[in-house]
Amino acid sequence: RSENRITALNRVLDRVAKGDLSARYVSRTDPGDDIGRVAAAINRMLDQLSLTMDSLRHVSNDVAHDLRTPLTRLKTRIEPLLSRSDLPPDAAQDLELAEAEIDAIVSTFNAVLRIAQIEGGNDQVALAPVDLSQLCSTIHEMLSPVAEEMGHALTAACPNTPITVDGDREMLAQAIVNLVENAMRHCPAPAQIAMSVTGDSGIATIKICDTGPGIPEAERDKVLRRFYRLEESRNTEGSGLGLSLTAAIIRRHGGTMTLGDNAPGLCVTITLPTA
Ligand SMILES: Nc1ncnc2c1ncn2[C@@H]1O[C@H](COP(=O)(O)OP(=O)(O)OP(=O)(O)O)[C@@H](O)[C@H]1O
Ligand SMILES: [Mg+2]
Structure with missing residues (x-):
């Protein structure tokens, strides 16, 4: 019996280790012995940890929210200066850089808030039938010229028949884009980037695979965290929010997203329940 309880406790700790802070040890008939006391202490610790995580997340969301307004004001002050013709050339250049920096910070804050909104589940997800086959073609049309310009080849296997899920078209498009x-930006050119959509027994599968450097297995959980970027990406543009936003969108749609090895390269697989 105590063996069963230890197994159950272990399962809780495993879930916590995988990032699920809502896991708790529950037993209706737990005797108040040592194991029971340890279990209760672990539950209390998890309650505390969840609270701390929640407030941390709130702080960063509040910071993002509160700094957006003064930054927007700063931008509206810089804008009229930029159109003046009597500026020394170096001042004009500095002002343009400043404006670009402001835009970058504001879009980072927007992404942080967007993730919080989706994860908190308090946004309006407009659930409507979305045809993934068609979305696949649209995204391919939109991005293949960009990929080509960067020296990559983007191919897409989009079915001719509709594969429909219930969701928010814009959000799903954002996730795939x-x-x-990422593949275009984090793979040295020339890379093969392959996008595909398939549907089978109630499950739609979207794959985006590339022939770049991939993500080492030990890093695959971490890149899903906000702001986490691999060491080798420090010099590329970006803030490390794309994958967390994508993961939040897919979770919100009741789907899964896994990062795998394309040997060589990265293969991201998304599954969504079909409508
Ligand atoms: N296809 C890929 N191949 C190799 N590494 C990748 C790939 N996609 C993501 N990564 C790694 O994962 C990190 C996190 O990706 P993520 O999309 O969250 O952020 P980002 O692309 O750096 O910035 P942004 O916020 O603009 O998306 C990247 O910085 C990169 O190190
Ligand atoms: Mg990205």
């Missing part, structure tokens, strides 16, 4: 953009 983020992944294709």
Whole structure:
């Protein structure tokens, strides 16, 4: 019996280790012995940890929210200066750089808030039938010229028949675009980037695979965290929010996203329940 309880406790700790802070040890008939006391202490610790994580997340969301307004004000002050013709050339250049920096910070804050909104589940997800086959073709049309310009080849296997899921078209498009953009940005040219959509027994599968350097297995959980980027990406543009946003969108749609090895390269697989 105590063996069963230890197994159950272990399962809780495993879930916590995988990032699920809502896991708790529950037993209706737990005797108040040592194991029971340890289990209760672990539950209390997890309650505390969840609270701390929640407030941390709130702080960063509040910071993002509160700094957006003064930054927007700063931008509206710089803008009229930029159109003046009596500026020394170096001042004009500095002002343009400053404006670009402001835009970058504001879009980072927007992404942080967007993730929080989706994860908190308090946004309006407009659930409507979305045809993934068609979305696949649209995204391919939109991004293949960009890929080509960067020296990559973007191919897409989009079925001729509709594969429909219930969701928010814009969000799902954003999720797929983020992944294709990652492949274009994080793979040295020339890379093969392959996008595909398939549907089978109630499950739609979207794959985005590339022939770049991939993500080492030990890093695959971490890149899903906000702001986490691999060491080798420090010099590329970006803030490390794309994958967390994508993961939040897919979770919100009741789907899964896994990062795998394309040997060589990265293969991201998304599954979604079909409508
Ligand atoms: N296709 C890929 N191949 C190799 N590494 C990748 C790939 N996609 C993502 N990564 C790694 O994962 C990190 C996190 O990706 P993520 O999309 O979250 O952020 P980002 O692309 O750096 O910035 P952004 O916020 O603009 O998306 C990247 O910085 C990169 O190190
Ligand atoms: Mg990205």
